[in-house]
Amino acid sequence: MEHECWGVVLAAGQGSRMAQATGGEAKQFLPYRGAPLWWHPARAMAASPLVHGLVFVFPAGRLDAAEAQALALNAKESLGVPLRFAEGGERRQDSVRHALDVLPESCESVLIHDGARPFLRTALVTKVAAALREGGISGVIPGVPVTDTVKETDASGLVARTPERETLRAVQTPQAFMLSQLREAHARADAEGWSVTDDASLLERCHLPVLVVDGDRDNVKITNPRDLALLSEQKPLLPCCGYGYDVHAYGGNRPLTLGGVEIGGEFLILAHSDGDVLLHALMDAVLGCFAGGDIGRLFPDSDPAFDNVSSVVLLDRVMTLAAEANVRLVHVDLTVVAQKPKLAPKADAIRRNVARLLDLPLDHVAFKATTEEKLGFTGELRGIKAVALVTALRQG
Known part of the structure; x- marks a missing residue:
């Protein structure tokens, strides 16, 4: 039986940093080429032969409306995989945990992606999923080399250490994990009160192996108001x-x-x-x-x-x-x-x-x-x- 992998599109953030620039709209719901941002990475993930289904995570207050919009988009342009929906939580890791709760029993691995990264390419999805399938590791994450020198500072702002730039990677999504191990890591995080910024951090704290593969510099996240220029229609x-x-x-x-x-x-x-x-x-x-x-x-x-x-x-x-x-x-x-x-x-x-x-x-x-x-x-x-x-x- 084929290894079953599902994708998760996280679109539950409130986007408070962008609120003034977007008129109060959460960034992942901004329109781009005829659809909200979160629909574009869903297309890329569904196009991979290694992805068998998708879970969308939306804010609690707009879950029903966003689900209806996703189903309408899918009726017009079918993604070709089953869709499920989950309600977002207070933190990113809470939203991920809610998504894991609605995955089918047949699912063995999961790809977690930020809905505000609309420029995802299917090739990267397949690369990350395929690396996980090779076995021997608990997670695979894409990363790109850091071009700037990075300084680690102490509480007063003084430089404490300069890490070797050659060993540093700026991490992206989608991040791929064996589902059973990711669930165990989330359970431990809940029990011990961990708060992390990505799921790979949970596995690292559980001393589980996570592999970094080459990411895609174009796979950027819409984070700050200046990033909105990336969504403007550019001439070819x-x-x-x-x-x-x-x-x-x-x-x-x-x-x-x-x-x-x-x-x-x-x-x-x-x-x-x-x-x-x-x-x-x-x-x-x-x-x-x-x-x-x-x-x-x-x-x-x-x-x-x-x-x-x-x-x-x-x-x-x-x-x-x-x-x-x-x-x-x-x-x-x-x-x-x-x-x-x-x-x-x-x-x-x-x-x-x-x-x-x-x-x-x-x-x-x-x-x-x-x-x-x-x-x-x-x-x-x-x-x-x-x-x-x-x-x-x-x-x-």
């Missing part, structure tokens, strides 16, 4: 790309610079600005992502203001225009064509500097240098070329 991000090409002749008086890195040597550039052919191609490629024109129109060589100006300064202006057009760069692929000088010794420095200028991870910046086998303009050492391909995301 659409992929776009831009192509840039530039060429400069040798024989001028500008030192050769590529990607903001001074190359030096005998080859001097003929140019109005600093003649950084690579950044010029890159700027045109970025502009191409939002039909922003080209650098010849933005920074004409007839304008004395751009005489010997650094291309890094011009690139900063182009990136500002891209941001104003809601364009976010994802990847750049750059190629320089030159017979001489040899650029291999500077390739890594160029790549790293471009990544810094664009605020991109290093593995999202590609740089290559090649020759035209002594043919044509570059092969005859008359100048240097560069091409750039940019991929980006833009709000439609």
Whole structure:
């Protein structure tokens, strides 16, 4: 017989911290894409092949109305699993205990999720449930690495300890537990007067093993008024790309610079600005992502203001225009064509500097240098070329 797992959607909180920003409405009941927040994680949980039913926990004063709303939503868009309902308690752990009381006898494990986490993905539900089914543990919880340094303080506010950040995880839901062990932990909490913020804490106090698996950074909880912006309808991000090409002749008086890195040597550039052919191609490629024109129109060589100006300064202006057009760069692929000088010794420095200028991870910046086998303009050492391909995301 298949292991039976049920999900619990906790939607019984009062939302006092958000009351002023929401007009008094509890956050889990806020409308989002045609349904209250608590309905969205229910969809994600029910879509997992490892979830066999759902329990909704609503505040006592609105249990009947919320149950009717859930049944109406399910009639319109069936979740495909049986639904049960429970009345919330004074504390979160009381609400969980009430949910456990209405689970069927056939249920062996349970997934407990916060109704104010509407961005839950089914993949995370299945990951957590599957890890519990592998056996040998009492609970499985998702967590994401902590990016800020955390300080532990004493009662007076003085720093007592700085935990190793590499060992810390910010915990999310759904949290999966073997039902019999979770019930025993709740019974002990009631008997001994424990008050905890999540069910994993109960198992930890009972010295039962709880595994942390990788969570999902998008699985955020609507907690503070500023989080309400996450519920606003956003235009979709659409992929776009831009192509840039530039060429400069040798024989001028500008030192050769590529990607903001001074190359030096005998080859001097003929140019109005600093003649950084690579950044010029890159700027045109970025502009191409939002039909922003080209650098010849933005920074004409007839304008004395751009005489010997650094291309890094011009690139900063182009990136500002891209941001104003809601364009976010994802990847750049750059190629320089030159017979001489040899650029291999500077390739890594160029790549790293471009990544810094664009605020991109290093593995999202590609740089290559090649020759035209002594043919044509570059092969005859008359100048240097560069091409750039940019991929980006833009709000439609």
